[in-house]
Amino acid sequence: EAGVTQSPTHLIKTRGQQATLRCSPISGHTSVYWYQQALGLGLQFLLWYDEGEERNRGNFPPRFSGRQFPNYSSELNVNALELEDSALYLCASSLNQGGNQPQHFGDGTRLSIL
C-alpha cells in the first residue's frame, strides 16, 4: 500500500511569493491534514479537509489556505510568503471515524523563504 506522498520535497521561495504544496493520501482515506513543523515551534495543526470540505482550521492567518480535490488529494497554498513561514510542512491522512483513526504522515515539503 502506497503511503502519503508529498511534493515537492523542497521548495525555495522569496518573501512575498506564493507557494503551493501537494499531498496524495493513502488510498481509501478521505481526511487530509496539514501541519507546520517550524524550528522552535514544534508541530502545529494547520488545516483538516474531509470529503472536499474544510472541517477545521488552526491558528494561522488567512494567507494559509488549501483545498481538497474529488480524488481526496490536497493542496496547501501559502500567499505573501514571510521569512517565518520557513518550515517543514507535513501532510497526513486518515479514515474519518471520529478521531480514533491514526493519522499517517508523508515525509513533508521543506519550504525555505529567502
Added chain:
Amino acid sequence: AQSVTQLDSQVPVFEEAPVELRCNYSSSVSVYLFWYVQYPNQGLQLLLKYLSGSTLVESINGFEAEFNKSQTSFHLRKPSVHISDTAEYFCAVSRTGFQKLVFGTGTRLLVSP
C-alpha cells in the same frame, strides 16, 4: 483545549539500557493518545496508540506505553534500546470526536554505543 507536555527535550542513553520518555496531557474530556517517531529528514511514523481498553499498549519494535488516567500520563518505555532507536519522539492527543492532533514539543532520544 487539550495540551501535551514532554518535559525532556533530550534523553541520552547507552545502547541496551532501558529508557522512559515522559508525556503528560491535559484535557477535560476523553482523549485518544498517540506516540509518533520521526527519523532525520522524514515524516512522522505512528509508534503506538491508545484508544480504549487495556491501558498498556505495545508496538512491534519493543516499545510500550501505559495510559494512566489519574496521572494524565502516557509515558513511553523500552527495556533495551538500540542505536537505531535514535530519533525524535512525539506524544500527541486528540479529543474524541475530533480529528485535530495536538503534539508535544518532542523528545530527542540519543542512543550511544
